[in-house]
Amino acid sequence: MFNAPHPPVRAVSKLNTIKESTASVHNRRHEALAGYLLILPALVLFFGFLGYPLAYSFYLSLTKYNFVYSNTPTWIGLDNYIKMFSDPQFRVALLHTGQFTLMFLPTLMLLGLGIASLIQSHAIGGKNLQGVIFLPVVVPLSIAGVMFIWLYSGNFGLVNFLLDKVGLGYIGRAWLNSPETALPAIAIVNLWKYTGLSIVLFLAGLLAIPSELYEAARIDGANAFQLFIYITIPNLKETFALVTIWGLIESWKVFALPFVMTRGGPGDSTQVLYLYIYQTAFKYYNVSKAAAMAFFLSLIILLLSLLTIRLMKTESQ
Amino acid sequence: MNNRFTFTKVASALALFAMLLSACGSAETPTAAVQPETTTATATAPAVETPASTTLRITIDSWLIKKWPIDRAAQRFMADHPEFKITVAPNADDYGNNWLLPWSQGQTESDLMCGAMDTTISPFVAKDLLVPLDDMLVNDGKINLEPDQFVTPLLEASKYGDHYYAMPFMGEVYYLTVNTEMMKAAGLTDADGKPIPPKSLNDVYEYAKKLTVKDATGAVQVWGLHLNWAWNSAAITYMALLQGQEGGYLDANGAMDFSSQAALDVMTFARKVVADGYASSATVTDENADRNDMKAGKAAMILTFHSRFKEAQLALGGTDKATVMPWPGSDENGSNAQAIVCVIPKISPAIDLAKQFIREQMMDKDNQQWSANQYGKLPSLKRNFEGLPDPEYQMVLQALDKSGFGPKFVQFNELDKLLQQETQKYILGQQDLNTMFANLLAGSSQLDLTLVSK
Numbered sequence: 152m153f154n155a156p157h158p159p160v161r162a163v164s165k166l167n168t169i170k171e172s173t174a175s176v177h178n179r180r181h182e183a184l185a186g187y188l189l190i191l192p193a194l195v196l197f198f199g200f201l202g203y204p205l206a207y208s209f210y211l212s213l214t215k216y217n218f219v220y221s222n223t224p225t226w227i228g229l230d231n232y233i234k235m236f237s238d239p240q241f242r243v244a245l246l247h248t249g250q251f252t253l254m255f256l257p258t259l260m261l262l263g264l265g266i267a268s269l270i271q272s273h274a275i276g277g278k279n280l281q282g283v284i285f286l287p288v289v290v291p292l293s294i295a296g297v298m299f300i301w302l303y304s305g306n307f308g309l310v311n312f313l314l315d316k317v318g319l320g321y322i323g324r325a326w327l328n329s330p331e332t333a334l335p336a337i338a339i340v341n342l343w344k345y346t347g348l349s350i351v352l353f354l355a356g357l358l359a360i361p362s363e364l365y366e367a368a369r370i371d372g373a374n375a376f377q378l379f380i381y382i383t384i385p386n387l388k389e390t391f392a393l394v395t396i397w398g399l400i401e402s403w404k405v406f407a408l409p410f411v412m413t414r415g416g417p418g419d420s421t422q423v424l425y426l427y428i429y430q431t432a433f434k435y436y437n438v439s440k441a442a443a444m445a446f447f448l449s450l451i452i453l454l455l456s457l458l459t460i461r462l463m464k465t466e467s468q
Numbered sequence: 469m470n471n472r473f474t475f476t477k478v479a480s481a482l483a484l485f486a487m488l489l490s491a492c493g494s495a496e497t498p499t500a501a502v503q504p505e506t507t508t509a510t511a512t513a514p515a516v517e518t519p520a521s522t523t524l525r526i527t528i529d530s531w532l533i534k535k536w537p538i539d540r541a542a543q544r545f546m547a548d549h550p551e552f553k554i555t556v557a558p559n560a561d562d563y564g565n566n567w568l569l570p571w572s573q574g575q576t577e578s579d580l581m582c583g584a585m586d587t588t589i590s591p592f593v594a595k596d597l598l599v600p601l602d603d604m605l606v607n608d609g610k611i612n613l614e615p616d617q618f619v620t621p622l623l624e625a626s627k628y629g630d631h632y633y634a635m636p637f638m639g640e641v642y643y644l645t646v647n648t649e650m651m652k653a654a655g656l657t658d659a660d661g662k663p664i665p666p667k668s669l670n671d672v673y674e675y676a677k678k679l680t681v682k683d684a685t686g687a688v689q690v691w692g693l694h695l696n697w698a699w700n701s702a703a704i705t706y707m708a709l710l711q712g713q714e715g716g717y718l719d720a721n722g723a724m725d726f727s728s729q730a731a732l733d734v735m736t737f738a739r740k741v742v743a744d745g746y747a748s749s750a751t752v753t754d755e756n757a758d759r760n761d762m763k764a765g766k767a768a769m770i771l772t773f774h775s776r777f778k779e780a781q782l783a784l785g786g787t788d789k790a791t792v793m794p795w796p797g798s799d800e801n802g803s804n805a806q807a808i809v810c811v812i813p814k815i816s817p818a819i820d821l822a823k824q825f826i827r828e829q830m831m832d833k834d835n836q837q838w839s840a841n842q843y844g845k846l847p848s849l850k851r852n853f854e855g856l857p858d859p860e861y862q863m864v865l866q867a868l869d870k871s872g873f874g875p876k877f878v879q880f881n882e883l884d885k886l887l888q889q890e891t892q893k894y895i896l897g898q899q900d901l902n903t904m905f906a907n908l909l910a911g912s913s914q915l916d917l918t919l920v921s922k
Contacts, residue, residue, distance in 0.1 A: 218568070218569075219568070219594050219595055220594060220878060300753075300754060305750060306750070306761070306766060325750055325753075327753040327754070328749055328750055328752055328753050328754075328896070329896075413753045414698075414753075415889075416699060416752050416753050416889070416892050417749075417753055417892045418752075418889050418892045418893035418896065419889045419893075430885065433565060434565075434881045434885070435879070435881055435882055436591065
């Protein structure tokens with residue numbers, strides 16, 4: 152007799168698996184949808200407040216458009232990007248920004264690493280001192296600028312007073328009024344402001360280096376200099392990369408201090424790129440040229456940051 | 469169940485987000501209570517009629533809140549007209565530039581903007597954002613605001629084509645403020661103890677030389693002279709010097725004069741007096757260095773806005789401690805005037821109310837004289853000079869009435885920056901006279917120096 156076969160157990164199991172799988176897919180879709188919906192506000196904010204303005208300003212950079220004196224933007228392609236290099240003001244601002252970076256960044260690294268090393272080795276220290284070193288970081292940049300205007304004053308500035316007290320009064324001057332010293336004077340204020348943060352970063356990097364490495368090297372006869380060169384420096388690569396990229400960004404986008412302290416003067420000796428971009432956009436209303444310069448500045452920062460990362464990677468390999 | 473719960477959470481979050489976004493949007497209706505249109509549309513009214521507001525939102529340069537009795541004026545106006553409400557807030561930017569974008573997009577939180585703007589209203593005029601105020605310049609039987617009632621350059625500064633776009637309520641003029649006691653000690657006063665005005669640039673040089681005090685090491689204790697070459701003053705100083713010298717600062721083509729003998733003379737003088745150590749160059753980076761030095765007794769003469777004499781009197785301890793005197797030629801040719809003005813945006817729902825406030829309060833003699841007596845600021849109406857106690861005002865008024873004001877070039881801001889950079893380099897000895905003028909001519913030739921029009 153031919154018995155109708157029972158549904159095979161395997162088939163039932165498969166059917167259940169399919170049902171479960173379908174439910175699972177359904178659940179996953181729901182979860183995915185919920186996930187997308189949850190990030191939707193962030194996406195809307197991102198595209199609304201960052202993506203769209205960026206795209207629009209890039210479009211503007213490809214047009215000729217004066218906010219006051221043009222009716223509508225006129226497409227000119229890459230003209231703004233090409234012509235900016237024939238603008239002497241732009242070239243001066245670019246040069247000064249580069250000079251500022253060269254004054255600021257290496258000194259920031261040296262001071263940050265040097266002071267962090269001294270703190271780690273307990274040569275200097277105490278939580279109070281660390282607090283004092285970090286204090287300028289929380290002072291608003293514009294207030295720091297106003298404060299240093301008075302410190303740098305030729306007539307009654309503290310800098311000249313102190314120089315006089317230590318017998319160096321003859322080098323005293325109105326530091327911001329001299330085209331030779333104005334930009335370095337601003338770089339010093341920037342260092343005063345940001346060194347504390349670089350110290351914290353370097354200190355964190357130093358504390359993360361395993362002490363066994365130093366002990367092993369000491370057993371092998373390494374002196375303090377060799378420890379620093381062969382243990383400390385290689386183990387701080389990530390910190391160096393971080394501080395370099397952050398320092399590059401801070402120095403290339405320097406604006407508040409020259410704006411508050413000198414307005415680009417005396418002459419054009421502290422005219423930097425960001426200040427020129429601001430003037431072009433908000434004093435001359437030439438928003439398309441300003442946008443092109445701003446994208447150029449971003450490109451410089453991006454390229455220098457990528458170069459830093461690549462150099463660090465190459466070193467690691 | 470779980471999914472439903474998740475969706476409920478997500479939906480709630482999105483609803484909250486949507487409410488947040490909608491709260492970020494701007495309200496289309498005015499915040500003030502509205503009343504039916506009470507005024508007829510005129511040439512000054514916006515194209516689309518909006519209900520007139522009973523609230524007037526005044527924004528004013530922050531420095532003016534102290535130096536002009538705006539709060540008192542608002543209180544008086546509300547007492548006279550209880551049906552209206554006045555609010556006063558500081559402008560975020562001293563030249564009102566921050567209003568350009570919102571006004572051009574049809575949004576405003578200001579119905580009446582007041583500040584040191586005079587010809588810096590050019591971009592607003594070019595974008596057709598301001599209400600022409602020609603219809604205010606009449607005698608309505610109570611208050612006479614006909615053009616001849618105003619100090620001429622203060623009103624003319626706001627004239628573009630045939631229309632006036634701003635109402636001046638206060639004025640300044642570049643003039644010499646001097647420390648009277650220092651002048652006396654240097655033998656530069658007459659028998660009555662009044663400072664003797666210098667007649668030529670050579671005289672000013674000799675004055676500065678006599679007035680400069682140095683210590684045993686050669687360090688300057690008192691500067692004989694300050695000329696202001698700051699970012700916001702270099703162009704004004706240049707124009708004032710030229711105006712005094714030859715009665716104007718434009719060449720035959722209507723461009724800034726960078727080639728006349730007078731231009732060469734004034735800049736040669738300006739460099740020499742700094743190079744020889746009788747004038748300070750501190751203003752190149754500190755725009756207030758001159759007035760601070762004057763108030764601290766560290767400067768004997770400063771060429772800047774005349775009202776600094778009042779600050780100096782207050783700081784130095786008496787009305788006999790500081791006074792004004794003309795720069796060579798400025799008593800005959802005038803100097804550089806600055807108008808402090810009010811403008812009304814076309815998109816304001818309170819245009820007529822703003823005009824009424826200007827007429828009744830900003831032109832009021834009591835208010836204008838308060839500012840003169842307290843801070844040395846000049847009235848904009850000639851008749852409001854009557855009764856001012858300080859003898860300096862009549863002298864200053866004469867110079868002011870002959871003075872020029874900033875040019876209404878399309879690219880004046882660029883020219884302003886060029887002047888600042890090139891004059892500063894020259895004053896500090898970074899370049900010679902010929903290079904400076906060559907750079908100024910070359911730079912200005914690249915700019916659009918046609919006059920702004922609507």
